[in-house]
Amino acid sequence: MRLILMGPPGAGKGTQAAAVCHRYGIPAISTGDIFRTNVSAGTPLGVTAQTYMNAGEYVPDEVTNAMVRDRLTQPECRRGFLLDGYPRTVEQVKELDQMLADLQVQLNGVLVLNTDPAALIQRLLDRARTEGRADDTEEVIRRRQEVYADQTAPLVSEYNARGILVSVNGNGRVDHVTDRIHTAIARLGR
Ligand code: ADP
Numbered sequence: 344m345r346l347i348l349m350g351p352p353g354a355g356k357g358t359q360a361a362a363v364c365h366r367y368g369i370p371a372i373s374t375g376d377i378f379r380t381n382v383s384a385g386t387p388l389g390v391t392a393q394t395y396m397n398a399g400e401y402v403p404d405e406v407t408n409a410m411v412r413d414r415l416t417q418p419e420c421r422r423g424f425l426l427d428g429y430p431r432t433v434e435q436v437k438e439l440d441q442m443l444a445d446l447q448v449q450l451n452g453v454l455v456l457n458t459d460p461a462a463l464i465q466r467l468l469d470r471a472r473t474e475g476r477a478d479d480t481e482e483v484i485r486r487r488q489e490v491y492a493d494q495t496a497p498l499v500s501e502y503n504a505r506g507i508l509v510s511v512n513g514n515g516r517v518d519h520v521t522d523r524i525h526t527a528i529a530r531l532g533r
Contacts, residue, residue: 344423350456352487353463360427369423399486408438452531453502456513
């Protein structure tokens, strides 16, 4: 199973990615998590990424693409994977196409979580209180939504045109959303 999980910041990608990966026994590749691990460890990648992340901007494509390519070529991804938070730009879509072609594999589907915009902001503000992520301040949260609308939302029509897009209602209880995702995955390729 090779999947992409898309959705605006706060849509619940991380939570749902964990549930999907558990069920299918595939690794989740979360570019946000990889960046955060590198920031905590103070690696050169983390040092580069941190300034962008804290401002709510995307890390430059060449940095992100190289990181994902490295991950996808590892043995753990042979049986499949779920990409969480990648690709997010038109340029990343092109790079991913090339990576998959090099690996001689194809995507099964692209899942998009659609969540009510007001709920997105509220969820992120709630998370700010409990987790204290550096990019969960109100100003940066709003900037992240703008960047998503600008640079990532157009990818939905691109994947839709390829016939592999599935929209999932991301509102309501976490377990209800998980059920909808499992139903959507079960329908893929039919
Ligand atoms: P969210 O979806 O809530 O913004 P993520 O953890 O997925 O949270 O991403 C956090 C930050 O990491 C982003 O705001 C961005 O700076 C960086 N990032 C993650 N994925 C990418 C990507 N594919 N391209 C560029 N930057 C990325």
